[in-house]
Amino acid sequence: MKILLYNPDNGVTRNFMPHLWMFLLKALTPPGHEVVLIDGNAQPMDEAQIAQYVRDENIGLVGIGAMTRMIAKAYRIADAIRATGVPVVMGGPHVTELADEALGRDGGPRHADAVALGEADETWPLIVNDAVRGELKEKYVPVDEAGKERKPSLTAYPVIPWQSIDLDQFNLVPNAAANMLRKVGEGWGTFRIIPVESGRGCPYGCEFCTVTGFFGDSIRFRTNESVVNELLLLKARARSEKGQMAVFFIDDNFAINVKRTKSLLRDIIAAGAQVHWVAQISANLLRDEELIDLIAASGGKWVFIGMESIDPANLKDVNKGFNKPGEYAAVLERLAKRNVYAITSFIFGMDNDTVGAAERTLQQVRTWPPGLPIFGLLTPLPATPLYKRLETAGRLTRPKHWQEFIPFAMAHTPLKMTIEEAHAEVKYGWAEAYSPEALAKAVESLDDQPLGYRINIFLARLCFRGIYFPMMGRLAWPKVIAQNSRTIYKLVKEAVFGRKARPSSPDRESPYEDRLTPEVTGEVSA
Numbered sequence: 150m151k152i153l154l155y156n157p158d159n160g161v162t163r164n165f166m167p168h169l170w171m172f173l174l175k176a177l178t179p180p181g182h183e184v185v186l187i188d189g190n191a192q193p194m195d196e197a198q199i200a201q202y203v204r205d206e207n208i209g210l211v212g213i214g215a216m217t218r219m220i221a222k223a224y225r226i227a228d229a230i231r232a233t234g235v236p237v238v239m240g241g242p243h244v245t246e247l248a249d250e251a252l253g254r255d256g257g258p259r260h261a262d263a264v265a266l267g268e269a270d271e272t273w274p275l276i277v278n279d280a281v282r283g284e285l286k287e288k289y290v291p292v293d294e295a296g297k298e299r300k301p302s303l304t305a306y307p308v309i310p311w312q313s314i315d316l317d318q319f320n321l322v323p324n325a326a327a328n329m330l331r332k333v334g335e336g337w338g339t340f341r342i343i344p345v346e347s348g349r350g351c352p353y354g355c356e357f358c359t360v361t362g363f364f365g366d367s368i369r370f371r372t373n374e375s376v377v378n379e380l381l382l383l384k385a386r387a388r389s390e391k392g393q394m395a396v397f398f399i400d401d402n403f404a405i406n407v408k409r410t411k412s413l414l415r416d417i418i419a420a421g422a423q424v425h426w427v428a429q430i431s432a433n434l435l436r437d438e439e440l441i442d443l444i445a446a447s448g449g450k451w452v453f454i455g456m457e458s459i460d461p462a463n464l465k466d467v468n469k470g471f472n473k474p475g476e477y478a479a480v481l482e483r484l485a486k487r488n489v490y491a492i493t494s495f496i497f498g499m500d501n502d503t504v505g506a507a508e509r510t511l512q513q514v515r516t517w518p519p520g521l522p523i524f525g526l527l528t529p530l531p532a533t534p535l536y537k538r539l540e541t542a543g544r545l546t547r548p549k550h551w552q553e554f555i556p557f558a559m560a561h562t563p564l565k566m567t568i569e570e571a572h573a574e575v576k577y578g579w580a581e582a583y584s585p586e587a588l589a590k591a592v593e594s595l596d597d598q599p600l601g602y603r604i605n606i607f608l609a610r611l612c613f614r615g616i617y618f619p620m621m622g623r624l625a626w627p628k629v630i631a632q633n634s635r636t637i638y639k640l641v642k643e644a645v646f647g648r649k650a651r652p653s654s655p656d657r658e659s660p661y662e663d664r665l666t667p668e669v670t671g672e673v674s675a
């Protein structure tokens with residue numbers, strides 16, 4: 150049977166990274182089937198096109214995975230496919246929480262023939278076999294023989310055949326430049342960010358997050374060996390096609406068990422499996438100097454930190470009191486000393502936020518090492534404690550906000566400001582943090598660093614800007630380039646003519662300094 154796994158586009162940004170679930174389920178598909186992957190962010194298709202594709206390619210089963218924000222699109226695509234007579238199975242966090250919605254049991258239309266609840270590593274092969282027999286059940290629940298929920302162990306993790314998977318749709322290097330760039334340095338003909346998981350789960354239970362309910366109560370890890378082998382496979386693939394790979398460790402909290410994270414990073418270094426990587430780690434786990442040394446030495450370049458707010462009252466409200474705004478600066482300095490920078494995520498519209506929250510936040514951000522601040526709104530995702538609290542209090546203004554997804558729009562009324570004021574805070578945050586002046590300052594603040602670091606922060610800021618200011622129109626990029634022409638000119642001039650070397654002076658030598666490969670010392674950073 151030919152199986153299509155499809156992830157709808159998010160309607161805002163183009164694809165920068167594929168979704169792991171597709172590769173994982175492909176690797177877990179029983180032998181004898183052909184599995185094709187389409188990521189709507191990389192290969193946009195409307196309902197008619199996907200239906201045509203399913204007919205033309207003689208697809209026998211379609212699997213669709215989606216977060217809440219893409220679910221409306223996912224349902225439209227599913228409807229179009231089901232109209233061709235091909236069965237659709239849906240999975241992922243949204244349908245896990247609202248299976249009846251997908252199955253049309255809540256009074257609405259039916260969108261899926263079957264739903265896979267929770268982690269589908271063990272149920273997917275059963276689904277495929279049932280589909281072959283034409284005996285799909287409505288719900289697939291991962292349970293043990295006694296009917297108790299079972300979280301798959303990650304100790305026997307499947308090998309994802311990265312060496313042979315078609316990754317053309319995920320190359321971030323434009324086709325026109327690929328041939329030329331293949332000859333630059335070790336080769337830049339391709340550049341891909343690949344999702345890799347080393348473990349699942351986070352027990353912290355932040356009020357707005359679905360993770361603790363979905364994965365959280367049992368934290369599981371892959372073996373170090375399996376992660377290291379995956380990195381080696383990715384490195385080899387990049388080398389063979391004269392390109393580059395960076396890895397996004399998508400674990401919810403990559404250092405949830407610091408001892409284990411250190412041991413994994415040591416093994417990565419020992420095996421020479423360093424790639425440039427990004428991971429999500431909460432601020433409270435970044436106090437350990439040795440951990441930060443290992444992050445840097447193993448190729449860590451960016452850490453995503455869910456700071457959420459600089460107001461401890463807000464943090465307490467959402468059960469994230471373990472975040473201590475007073476230590477944010479120290480954490481970021483500690484990372485920056487090793488040339489690791491942070492994607493700092495903030496949420497506005499929290500219950501203690503008042504007008505001016507964005508500027509107050511930015512006043513702090515401006516005193517920190519340069520990074521990538523991102524701003525969002527408190528969003529009640531289905532089945533989270535936050536959703537239940539707001540529903541009980543009658544504060545939801547759009548209880549089924551996912552049915553008509555609007556980017557950066559609140560679905561409830563904050564306590565100390567209006568919805569419009571909260572929207573204005575987010576807009577202010579993005580506009581200020583990504584203005585040409587702010588970009589120039591970020592580049593300047595790394596003046597004592599090699600050129601690669603400055604180019605890195607500049608390009609990363611340009612890309613992140615697109616999260617709020619969509620870069621979809623034909624003139625979007627030329628306009629942004631024109632606005633930032635002074636900074637671009639400065640960087641290009643230095644690249645061509647060089648400049649007088651200025652010593653870079655790390656305050657603290659890393660004991661792992663001698664282990665750094667040229668690839669991770671910065672000049673060619675991703």
Ligand code: B12
Pocket residue numbers: 159161162166167168169170173211212213214215216217218238239240241242243265267268269270273344346350357358359360364399400401525526530531
């Ligand atoms: C990586 C990641 C991202 C990446 C993008 C996704 C990507 N390209 O990989 C980035 C960093 C960009 C991102 C951004 C956002 N994310 Co995010 N992200 C994740 C994260 C950390 C990992 C996803 C992952 O790969 N997990 C590992 C795989 C194996 O798990 P999985 O996807 O759930 O798949 C399993 C099952 O769900 C199931 N399954 C999934 N799909 C399908 C399909 C079929 C057919 C079947 C049978 C089974 C199945 O089987 C899989 C194996 O068990 C998750 C948290 C998490 N741990 O999952 C949050 C998460 C998915 N993100 C979330 C959110 C809210 C967001 C944002 C909206 C945040 C924001 N406010 O801006 C943005 C929106 C992104 C966008 N523009 O669309 C929420 C979604 C909750 C929800 N109900 O939708 C999650 C769950 C985290 C949370 N805080 O609750 N995210």
Ligand code: SF4
Pocket residue numbers: 351352353354355358359360361401402431455
């Ligand atoms: S620390 Fe992050 S992953 Fe863990 S519960 Fe909180 S928001 Fe979710």
